[in-house]
Amino acid sequence: MKSCTQIRLNMYNTDANKSAYNGHTDKDTLTVLCQNEVQGLQMLSKSGKWVDVKIPQNCFVVIVGDALKAWSNGRLHAATHRVMMSGEKERFTFGAFVAPKDEMKIEVPCRLVDDKIHPLRYRPFNYGEFFNFFASIRNHNAVDVFAGL
Numbered sequence: 516m517k518s519c520t521q522i523r524l525n526m527y528n529t530d531a532n533k534s535a536y537n538g539h540t541d542k543d544t545l546t547v548l549c550q551n552e553v554q555g556l557q558m559l560s561k562s563g564k565w566v567d568v569k570i571p572q573n574c575f576v577v578i579v580g581d582a583l584k585a586w587s588n589g590r591l592h593a594a595t596h597r598v599m600m601s602g603e604k605e606r607f608t609f610g611a612f613v614a615p616k617d618e619m620k621i622e623v624p625c626r627l628v629d630d631k632i633h634p635l636r637y638r639p640f641n642y643g644e645f646f647n648f649f650a651s652i653r654n655h656n657a658v659d660v661f662a663g664l
């Protein structure tokens with residue numbers, strides 16, 4: 516798949532107990548993040564609780580985005596995540612956001628589909644059209660609304 520990678524540096528200031536980045540799923544295929552020593556990333560569990568993700572020093576966290584969730588027929592979960600700051604120090608993250616090129620078609624491979632346990636969950640779609648749809652509605656669930664069956 517042809518992809519493009521955006522690199523971004525995020526900075527979070529020191530406000531205590533403040534949501535610094537609201538809950539969302541990434542729209543891309545994969546996000547790779549590293550951070551300074553200040554934790555703050557949280558993932559939403561299936562039971563609806565926010566869970567701290569403690570990233571060990573010199574390690575990366577890899578987050579599945581909506582494009583990969585759809586491409587994998589929903590077998591890979593695009594976790595909802597956010598950033599909560601707890602006080603003492605500024606947090607920095609450095610992220611690589613890997614996304615399909617706009618013209619790419621996201622189509623579930625037929626070997627990931629079967630009649631019983633894994634029926635087709637997403638129609639084929641163009642990534643650029645999906646992203647424009649997301650940008651117009653800003654709905655957290657955009658991939659399911661746009662391409663879910």
Ligand SMILES: O=C(O)CCC(=O)C(=O)O
Pocket residue numbers: 525536541548555556596597598608610
């Ligand atoms: O900085 C972080 O820990 C998360 C950033 C993030 O979720 C994003 O940029 O999409």
Ligand SMILES: [Fe+2]
Pocket residue numbers: 539540541546596
């Ligand atoms: Fe994110």
